[in-house]
Amino acid sequence: MLAVIDLSIATIIIIIAAFSLFSRKILSSIIYFIAFGLLVSLAWIRLGAPDVAIAEAAIGAGLTGALFLATWKRLQRVKAPETGEAASSIVLPLSISLLSLLLTAFVVGSIFNSVSSAGLASLVNETLPQSGVSNPVTAVLLNFRSFDTLLEIAVLFLTMLAIRALAIDFAIVQVNIKSSIFLQGILALVVPLSIIAGAYLLWIGSSEPGGAFQAGAIWAGALVIMQLANIKFLFRLHNNGLLSIGLGVFIFAAIATYLLTGSVLMYPADQAKFWILAIETAAAVSIAFILYELFCVSHSSVETKPAVSVAHDRMATEGANKS
Amino acid sequence: MSVDSIYFITGAILFGMGFIALVIRTNLLHRLLAVNIMGVGVFMWFIAGAYQHGATDSVPHALVLTGIVVAVSATAFALALLLKIHLAENKERPS
Amino acid sequence: MILDILTALLFGFGLFFFLAGSIGLLRFPDVISRLHALTKADNVGLACIALAVAINTENWMISLKLMLLWLLVLMISSLLSCLIAQRVPKPQANRLREEQC
Numbered sequence: 001m002l003a004v005i006d007l008s009i010a011t012i013i014i015i016i017a018a019f020s021l022f023s024r025k026i027l028s029s030i031i032y033f034i035a036f037g038l039l040v041s042l043a044w045i046r047l048g049a050p051d052v053a054i055a056e057a058a059i060g061a062g063l064t065g066a067l068f069l070a071t072w073k074r075l076q077r078v079k080a081p082e083t084g085e086a087a088s089s090i091v092l093p094l095s096i097s098l099l100s101l102l103l104t105a106f107v108v109g110s111i112f113n114s115v116s117s118a119g120l121a122s123l124v125n126e127t128l129p130q131s132g133v134s135n136p137v138t139a140v141l142l143n144f145r146s147f148d149t150l151l152e153i154a155v156l157f158l159t160m161l162a163i164r165a166l167a168i169d170f171a172i173v174q175v176n177i178k179s180s181i182f183l184q185g186i187l188a189l190v191v192p193l194s195i196i197a198g199a200y201l202l203w204i205g206s207s208e209p210g211g212a213f214q215a216g217a218i219w220a221g222a223l224v225i226m227q228l229a230n231i232k233f234l235f236r237l238h239n240n241g242l243l244s245i246g247l248g249v250f251i252f253a254a255i256a257t258y259l260l261t262g263s264v265l266m267y268p269a270d271q272a273k274f275w276i277l278a279i280e281t282a283a284a285v286s287i288a289f290i291l292y293e294l295f296c297v298s299h300s301s302v303e304t305k306p307a308v309s310v311a312h313d314r315m316a317t318e319g320a321n322k323s
Numbered sequence: 324m325s326v327d328s329i330y331f332i333t334g335a336i337l338f339g340m341g342f343i344a345l346v347i348r349t350n351l352l353h354r355l356l357a358v359n360i361m362g363v364g365v366f367m368w369f370i371a372g373a374y375q376h377g378a379t380d381s382v383p384h385a386l387v388l389t390g391i392v393v394a395v396s397a398t399a400f401a402l403a404l405l406l407k408i409h410l411a412e413n414k415e416r417p418s
Numbered sequence: 419m420i421l422d423i424l425t426a427l428l429f430g431f432g433l434f435f436f437l438a439g440s441i442g443l444l445r446f447p448d449v450i451s452r453l454h455a456l457t458k459a460d461n462v463g464l465a466c467i468a469l470a471v472a473i474n475t476e477n478w479m480i481s482l483k484l485m486l487l488w489l490l491v492l493m494i495s496s497l498l499s500c501l502i503a504q505r506v507p508k509p510q511a512n513r514l515r516e517e518q519c
Contacts (some may be wrong), residue, residue: 101339
């Protein structure tokens with residue numbers, strides 16, 4: 001009976017994905033993609049993955065959508081906008097489509113023939129009490145497969161370095177741009193709430209759905225809103241130390257655990273929770289600032305025209321002119 | 324039809340549609356969106372595979388979490404490359 | 419029993435308001451009127467549905483969190499509609515103002 005909910009969610013996901021992929025205008029595609037991300041987050045909740053749902057909503061839909069929108073906007077300033085037209089010949093797309101449909105049919109058919117296995121759930125549940133946390137996803141991320149998480153933080157860090165190596169003109173805060181007063185007004189509400197929400201998710205990640213990535217994503221969202229409102233404090237806040245502290249603490253923990261217990265990232269007995277929390281905090285801070293810098297590269301350029309006015313300023317001057 | 328098989332099929336369809344769009348569309352931003360949607364299809368397949376009544380398997384959840392972060396890094400890098408390509412040819416108008 | 423009737427009633431109201439907001443989004447002629455329909459109707463619909471879920475939970479903390487979430491959605495959605503309305507192109511905004519006078 002409850003399959004109706006899942007059928008509707010799945011149908012809407014496919015329809016919105018089709019709109020996103022086959023829209024004519026790029027802006028429509030990006031907006032449909034953001035809505036698609038939100039619905040996929042709903043699907044994760046239906047599949048019993050709340051950690052992934054929070055991360056998908058924050059990073060997958062929110063931050064990726066913001067990156068796309070910012071790049072689209074900046075590309076409009078660089079060149080004349082081009083529309084996404086379909087390829088002229090029909091033979092190649094048709095054959096590729098047939099191949100991909102065959103692939104999809106093969107995948108779908110293989111599910112129903114697959115041997116059902118219990119997976120690693122029993123193994124994780126057995127060793128969960130020794131891991132220091134009670135949330136199994138956090139235990140897997142930061143204790144059982146902590147080396148993968150170390151590499152993931154390294155990938156984020158390397159992406160930031162690679163983007164810096166491209167030497168694109170970007171500014172951490174755009175100056176000389178007038179931002180909306182509504183945005184500046186709501187900051188007093190949004191930024192403290194985001195900081196508290198992120199800190200809460202970071203702390204509660206050991207027992208409830210949450211963790212370092214979700215906290216880092218929410219903090220990155222707060223930083224992005226501050227950048228859109230042109231808060232000058234970001235100049236002083238954003239430094240290389242905060243960007244590298246995540247990877248640094250993780251590597252330090254790897255070396256220290258190697259020296260203490262003889263294998264890399266094998267936490268000493270009964271100290272696991274302390275190590276995990278320390279690594280998570282540093283990683284969350286680092287993730288927030290790296291994601292913020294990734295957004296800045298797409299969004300802001302250094303050369304800006306001074307004092308761009310928004311509509312309400314024009315209406316104010318208009319009212320003064322009329323009277 | 325159980326919950327996970329619905330999402331198995333949805334994930335497969337998303338992957339197929341994303342692949343078609345990757346081939347057909349010419350604009351690079353559209354292609355990036357198509358790659359992202361293909362990625363989401365793969366993640367859906369993973370998490371549908373982890374769904375069992377009772378104890379849900381947490382290892383695919385952790386893998387997908389890692390996958391989401393790596394996907395956003397790759398997307399950000401691809402967008403930066405796109406910007407660099409266009410900035411190398413044309414001059415940017417002041418905003 | 420009364421709880422079930424109340425829940426069904428609140429859900430019905432919520433669905434009605436969401437439907438009204440969506441119809442407004444599709445049928446209104448202008449960006450600003452669409453924003454108006456979307457913000458007002460959808461927020462009331464969310465209030466009804468959040469209330470319907472809140473009276474069904476055993477833990478009063480969850481109900482409190484739901485109400486706080488609704489307040490947050492209210493503030494952020496009004497902020498967003500203000501931001502969008504600021505960027506409405508000038509001829510459209512002028513025409514609306516002249517039509518009203």
